[in-house]
Amino acid sequence: MQQKEQAEILKAKGVEPCLAVVIVGENPASKVYVAGKIRDCEEVGITSREYALPASTTQDELLALVSELNNDDSVSGFIVQLPLPSHIDEKTILDAIDPKKDVDAFHPINVGKIMIGDYDFLPCTPAGVMELLEEYKIDISGKECVVVGRSNIVGKPQAMLLLHKNGTVTVCHSRTKNLSDVTRRADILVVAIGKGEFVTGDMIKEGAVVIDVGMNRNDEGKLVGDVHFESAKEKASYITPVPGGVGVMTRAILMKNAIKAAQLNQDK
Ligand code: GUN
16 A cells, blocks of 8 residues: 555544654755655655754753654654764664654664564665565575675665575675675675775676665766666666665655554554
């Protein structure tokens, strides 16, 4: 069912899905992402609230807002946009979010639930990648899946979700030796390292499915992924472009999670 319909069904039952988005400081990329999330809410029929706080906000002030949102019954779920200014400890903030309102699935309880396959929310980008693979009927079971990047936001949960679908998963990172030997084994290659056009066609097996999670600006200011699209597309059977690839899926999953949060919290 479309998210718009789900939102309408909830509203008919007297449940008003509401997503709050907290952003601290002036990170230009974060501002663009947050504006997109607010727009998506409007499109789907989810009420949104944006809290744009100055870069000078203290950790205690941000913790106070998190506590307020945790306790506000009119907010079904919320996110704190990352990265945070360096004087705020990200982990302290994420740990303070009520796991039932944690639509990013960054809280340790939700991370642990994902590990054992018993979850309420999945993290938006890795779940978006999985939906993309499903949509294109790409079989994961028994396939060599290589994830490049080991971040808590993408690489680690991505590996777990591929494993849940019976992929044979390898995670590569900055200390991996002979990286291209490993990437060339991949039937499904997911790249999330934040380095513009790092993975080139010669690192890809003929016919591989290539998912590019990167979003970088090159020297000319152009948006590019972590994969060098022009050389990679000669090898890949499927490849996601940047922009216009994984990003839209990430946003769709956030809306899905916001509706799920409204459903979860309706009986409180
Ligand atoms: N920064 C980059 N990606 C994300 C995301 O998915 N959620 C949040 N909160 N911050 C991010």
